[in-house]
Amino acid sequence: MEQLSGKRFPTNPKDYKIYEEVGEGVSATVYRALCIPLNEIVAIKVLDLEKCNNDLDGIRREVQTMSLINHPNLVRAHCSFAADQSLWVVMPYMAEGSCLHIMKTAYPEGFEEPVIATLLREVLKALVYLHGHGHIHRDVKAGNILVDINGTIKLADFGVSACMFDTGDRQRSRNTFVGTPCWMAPEVMQQLHGYDFKADIWSFGITALELAHGHAPFSKYPPMKVLLMTLQNAPPGLDYERDKRFSKSFKELVGACLVKDPKKRPSSEKLLKHPFFKHARTNDYLARTILDGLSPLGQRFRVLRDKEAGLLLQNKLLGDKEQLSQQEYIRGISAWNFNLEDLKNQAAQIQDPGGISNADDSDTSKKVKNGCDVKDFAPKLASSEKDEFHDLQIEEGSLASTFPVHSLQALKGCFDVVEDEEDASSPGPNCKKPDTESMFQQQNSSQVGVSDSILNNGDVLERKASSNRNISAPGQRPRFLSGPLMRSWVFLPKKLLGIVKEMNCSRKISLKEIIVAHYFIVK
Numbered sequence: 001m002e003q004l005s006g007k008r009f010p011t012n013p014k015d016y017k018i019y020e021e022v023g024e025g026v027s028a029t030v031y032r033a034l035c036i037p038l039n040e041i042v043a044i045k046v047l048d049l050e051k052c053n054n055d056l057d058g059i060r061r062e063v064q065t066m067s068l069i070n071h072p073n074l075v076r077a078h079c080s081f082a083a084d085q086s087l088w089v090v091m092p093y094m095a096e097g098s099c100l101h102i103m104k105t106a107y108p109e110g111f112e113e114p115v116i117a118t119l120l121r122e123v124l125k126a127l128v129y130l131h132g133h134g135h136i137h138r139d140v141k142a143g144n145i146l147v148d149i150n151g152t153i154k155l156a157d158f159g160v161s162a163c164m165f166d167t168g169d170r171q172r173s174r175n176t177f178v179g180t181p182c183w184m185a186p187e188v189m190q191q192l193h194g195y196d197f198k199a200d201i202w203s204f205g206i207t208a209l210e211l212a213h214g215h216a217p218f219s220k221y222p223p224m225k226v227l228l229m230t231l232q233n234a235p236p237g238l239d240y241e242r243d244k245r246f247s248k249s250f251k252e253l254v255g256a257c258l259v260k261d262p263k264k265r266p267s268s269e270k271l272l273k274h275p276f277f278k279h280a281r282t283n284d285y286l287a288r289t290i291l292d293g294l295s296p297l298g299q300r301f302r303v304l305r306d307k308e309a310g311l312l313l314q315n316k317l318l319g320d321k322e323q324l325s326q327q328e329y330i331r332g333i334s335a336w337n338f339n340l341e342d343l344k345n346q347a348a349q350i351q352d353p354g355g356i357s358n359a360d361d362s363d364t365s366k367k368v369k370n371g372c373d374v375k376d377f378a379p380k381l382a383s384s385e386k387d388e389f390h391d392l393q394i395e396e397g398s399l400a401s402t403f404p405v406h407s408l409q410a411l412k413g414c415f416d417v418v419e420d421e422e423d424a425s426s427p428g429p430n431c432k433k434p435d436t437e438s439m440f441q442q443q444n445s446s447q448v449g450v451s452d453s454i455l456n457n458g459d460v461l462e463r464k465a466s467s468n469r470n471i472s473a474p475g476q477r478p479r480f481l482s483g484p485l486m487r488s489w490v491f492l493p494k495k496l497l498g499i500v501k502e503m504n505c506s507r508k509i510s511l512k513e514i515i516v517a518h519y520f521i522v523k
């Protein structure tokens with residue numbers, strides 16, 4: 001399997017001695033281990049297939065792709081094999097762990113600019129390679145930027161996570177959709193026209209902010225709110241006042257990546273020529289600056305895990321939802337599972353009366369109107385409650401230039417909502433009572449690129465999105481992976497359907513109405 005060095009890594013678990021745990025993801029646990037016959041330290045990512053209920057062949061294909069990758073800035077699998085109910089992926093051990101771990105341990109406020117420039121340049125080299133070979137990484141974030149003891153940087157998690165998120169039965173079995181909302185490009189959330197390698201450029205821009213601040217923008221918010229904010233607000237960026245310590249060229253780089261229209265984002269190749277990278281130094285510089293004095297990875301991992309478990313418990317006891325959400329982020333969990341309870345909780349939290357004060361989210365106050373005000377269809381809201389929904393209003397103009405589609409519509413992939421045929425600005429308050437259930441069916445069958453299966457048993461309506469993934473091995477003509485990263489599975493309880501029907505309006509139901517209806521349930 002190891003083609004570069006000619007080493008053949010064994011595919012029998014008995015040939016590996018597992019040491020301590022060094023990482024934990026949504027679907028996997030990562031261990032430091034010894035490959036006994038080769039006397040080499042490796043990392044083994046163990047995916048619990050039973051828990052994931054995943055498509056083994058799909059994962060195998062992805063891991064195979066991972067083993068074909070050949071670039072110094074990409075983690076390449078030595079080999080992979082199934083053992084009991086698990087899939088083992090054996091890879092090089094990156095002794096200092098991820099940038100996220102390093103930040104959490106020693107740089108909670110983020111890194112200095114030369115460090116960021118060095119890290120990002122290495123990541124970008126990996127992206128140039130991937131994009132040139134027709135691949136989209138789809139999970140660029142600090143948690144996937146691994147650092148070795150000598151300051152070498154490698155981008156990890158190519159393939160497996162993408163595969164799991166896209167084709168896994170896990171979502172089906174859990175009735176959830178999964179993604180990485182903080183880093184996810186708006187067009188990926190939309191699921192309207194598909195996406196391409198420019199989605200990685202958006203995630204790259206978010207990662208730049210993450211490395212600069214120690215956390216990704218919107219990371220303190222629940223996933224549904226992250227989706228809304230990403231779609232509705234102006235893109236996040238480096239702030240003139242707050243981020244004085246950073247150069248103009250860094251601000252420009254972030255601005256270039258975080259443009260909502262993917263066509264306006266530069267390619268990875270072009271980005272690599274950006275003047276910002278003149279600030280980049282050597283790997284050795286990284287080793288001397290950020291790695292100096294760090295305790296061994298396993299030890300750091302244990303300390304962080306214990307600390308975060310304690311905080312999680314504390315917040316659970318206190319019922320602090322926002323803190324809980326933040327903790328999920330701190331734990332490095334980047335995929336989010338949505339179910340009805342989550343949605344209720346999230347709907348309940350979309351109610352910041354004075355806007356959002358997080359400096360990251362300074363643009364949140366730029367609210368917009370899409371002409372269909374909450375009060376048009378929720379006349380029973382008290383005035384204070386109306387204010388709480390100002391967050392959900394969208395200014396058409398401010399988005400139109402950067403984001404070509406109706407932004408709330410964009411969220412329709414997350415819900416079973418009907419696309420508004422008429423102008424969104426016409427609230428249509430005087431129309432007939434709708435047949436909501438058939439409306440939902442109509443909408444489902446009209447989705448482009450979506451294989452529909454509507455199970456309307458009175459309790460749920462569900463929509464399945466088809467997977468569309470193309471992978472090409474190096475040497476083959478590049479074909480881009482495409483298809484939604486997030487699966488859409490939304491459950492509308494009978495009660496919600498009832499409330500929706502109660503709305504005295506014949507136009508098709510919009511997402512905003514669903515959220516308001518949800519609000520009534522939650523309340």
Ligand SMILES: Nc1ncnc2c1ncn2[C@@H]1O[C@H](COP(=O)(O)OP(=O)(O)OP(=O)(O)O)[C@@H](O)[C@H]1O
Pocket residue numbers: 022023024025026027028029030043045075091092093094095097098101139143144146156157161332333334335
């Ligand atoms: N080769 C490696 N060497 C050292 N540490 C690693 C290695 N691979 C992963 N890790 C550590 O394990 C953590 C979790 O691994 P990984 O991200 O691959 O799991 P995951 O289930 O795909 O998680 P996620 O979905 O959140 O990305 C990483 O953030 C990193 O800290």
